[in-house]
Amino acid sequence: MASHAQTQVSNWVARFATIIPPGEVLDLACGSGRHARHLAALGHPVTALDRDAAALALAAGPGITTMQYDLEADGAAWPFDAGRFAGIVVTNYLHRSLLAQIAASLRPDGVLLYETFVIGNEAFGKPSNPAFLLARGELLRFAQAHGLAVLAFEDGFSAAPKPAMLQRLCAGGADFPARNAVLDGVSGRE
Structure with missing residues (x-):
């Protein structure tokens, strides 16, 4: 469901990208790379x-390794090890069967x-197909089910x-670490 025409970094991603610890970041369903370029610019x-x-x-550019892979193809395996990524960014994309692997690949x-x-x-x-639309609170329930600490959540x-x-x-x-200390200075709502 990624829109390859978008070029501006999501305000949500821009707002929280600075709290991603040093290390490799996955931009999943990256489209034309608007977030990959932003994250690479952050080092x-x-x-x-x-x-x-x-x-x-x-999407290709300095600090960015591109990977062509269809995660939704029959028989496609999740290509990443557990605990690999310091950050994972997913925007405008939903394939529910990947959610557990996404959580597992986060450091x-x-x-x-x-x-x-x-x-x-x-x-x-669009999207209007329920298969590509989250239920209310679905990401919140996903995070809680996988032991992730919810730092910020919006639904609406x-x-x-x-x-x-x-x-x-x-x-x-x-x-x-230090959820409250890290989020000091990260404020505002879209």
């Missing part, structure tokens, strides 16, 4: 994964940033960058 080595070769060509001190569409978005356009209408119903999660791994 992270980035693995940018997408199934679209043309999008990956746009215990890492940060997961997830932003995608929720039920009710069909009133604003967003006017920017276009009207949509979105769910957003910023979660730390089980060993994410």
Whole structure:
């Protein structure tokens, strides 16, 4: 469900990317690489994964390793080891069968940033298929079920960058340090 036309970094990702600890970051379903470039500019080595070769060509750049892989193909295996990533960023993408692997691939001190569409978005356009829309509170329940510490969560209408119903999660791994101290200075709501 990634939109390859988007070029502006999500405000949610920009807001919380600075709390990702040093280390490799996965931009899952990266599209044209708007978040991969932002994370690389922050000094992270980035693995940018997408199934679209043309999008990956746009995502390529300094500090970014691109990986063409279709996670939804029959028989596709999750290609990453447990505890590999200091950060994982997922926007405008939902394939529920991957959620457990995403959580497992996050380092215990890492940060997961997830932003995608929720039920009710069909009133604003695509995606409108319930298979690609989260249920209310679904990312919150996912984080809790996988032992992630919820640092920030939003669920509802967003006017920017276009009207949509979105769910957003910023979660730390089980060993994410000093949650309150780290989030001092990270404020505001979209």
